[in-house]
Amino acid sequence: MTGVLPIALEEATKVIQALLIAGKEYVGVMKLHKDMSERRIREVFDEFKGKIYQRPPARASVKKVLRTRTIYYLDILEIEGRNILFKVGCEAGTYIRKLVFDIGRALGCGAHMHELRRIRAGPFTENNIVTLHDTLYLYNKWLETNDIKILRKFILPMERALDFMPKIFIRDSAVDAVCHGAHLTAPGITHVESGIKPSDKVAIFTLKGEAVALGTAIASTEEILKATHGIMVRTDRVLMPRGTYPKLWK
Amino acid sequence: MQEKAPWDVKRELLTKSDDETDPRYGCKPEERPYPDIIKFGIINLDKPPGPSSHEVTAWVKRILNIEHAGHGGTLEPLQPLA
Numbered sequence: 380m381t382g383v384l385p386i387a388l389e390e391a392t393k394v395i396q397a398l399l400i401a402g403k404e405y406v407g408v409m410k411l412h413k414d415m416s417e418r419r420i421r422e423v424f425d426e427f428k429g430k431i432y433q434r435p436p437a438r439a440s441v442k443k444v445l446r447t448r449t450i451y452y453l454d455i456l457e458i459e460g461r462n463i464l465f466k467v468g469c470e471a472g473t474y475i476r477k478l479v480f481d482i483g484r485a486l487g488c489g490a491h492m493h494e495l496r497r498i499r500a501g502p503f504t505e506n507n508i509v510t511l512h513d514t515l516y517l518y519n520k521w522l523e524t525n526d527i528k529i530l531r532k533f534i535l536p537m538e539r540a541l542d543f544m545p546k547i548f549i550r551d552s553a554v555d556a557v558c559h560g561a562h563l564t565a566p567g568i569t570h571v572e573s574g575i576k577p578s579d580k581v582a583i584f585t586l587k588g589e590a591v592a593l594g595t596a597i598a599s600t601e602e603i604l605k606a607t608h609g610i611m612v613r614t615d616r617v618l619m620p621r622g623t624y625p626k627l628w629k
Numbered sequence: 630m631q632e633k634a635p636w637d638v639k640r641e642l643l644t645k646s647d648d649e650t651d652p653r654y655g656c657k658p659e660e661r662p663y664p665d666i667i668k669f670g671i672i673n674l675d676k677p678p679g680p681s682s683h684e685v686t687a688w689v690k691r692i693l694n695i696e697h698a699g700h701g702g703t704l705e706p707l708q709p710l711a
Contacts, residue, residue, distance in 0.1 A: 384676035385701040386689050389668045398701025402635050429631055451634035468634040471702065500702050508675045511685065515692050527663055534670035536658030540701070543635040550648040569648050573641040586650035587657050604645050624654045
């Protein structure tokens, strides 16, 4: 199978954990083992939207216990005989092959996945996707020409991986402390995105838009806006090298 | 209510206490010079069928001549039809 596979380079490998927990989107073709009415197919598809239970398949790398996953949407794009072209938006860790198998069981006819393509991993979609051939070609072209615009054509800043995480922006004077693993306190914060709740995973950014760290909010957006002191975000993973910004803390 | 996909959630940026940033430190992500552009970079790769996500990652490392790379979420391999 093919599709969107973001590859993080060097220091950017630290943002991978944000991508692993990011939602995914796929298009696929499911093959039914018997003829079924379109009405019945649509009814059963509707049952698989929202929270579903899923037991990971035998060959999966996680524990084979029943777990819940959220299906954000599950759209039928086309039905042609026993073939169903569908699009699904789902929580990280949803097994699509298993979803298709379970839909087949619920229909009573059985089904398997015939084709599958991932069209989104978190913020990364098929827009500006590149092949291995593109990568090789463009990298060699950069070596020949020394034109940095060529690198920018296919290498995106690691910050793009965090586009859909709730963001908190901090002033220059707070950056280096966070780079040393300090938790983020209220006075360092300049901006905060709406909708943050305690225990949400958040990304900490500089005012230039650079990612500083990943963390866990311990206050809501409203509380952060009002706070004058105290820890607002627990730093989980530092992304920016120490010393990028001056040390203005003791 | 049906939970929205993260990419369908709209967030608003709210100001707590604005400040200026010193241009002498750091760099806007879109303007990173070489080699930082690679050091802090991500490739949005279209994975070919056949090789594993792990193998494809190893090829990217070799092409760019870098030490470390990692992929964001294995694409399940397509099993042969029974």
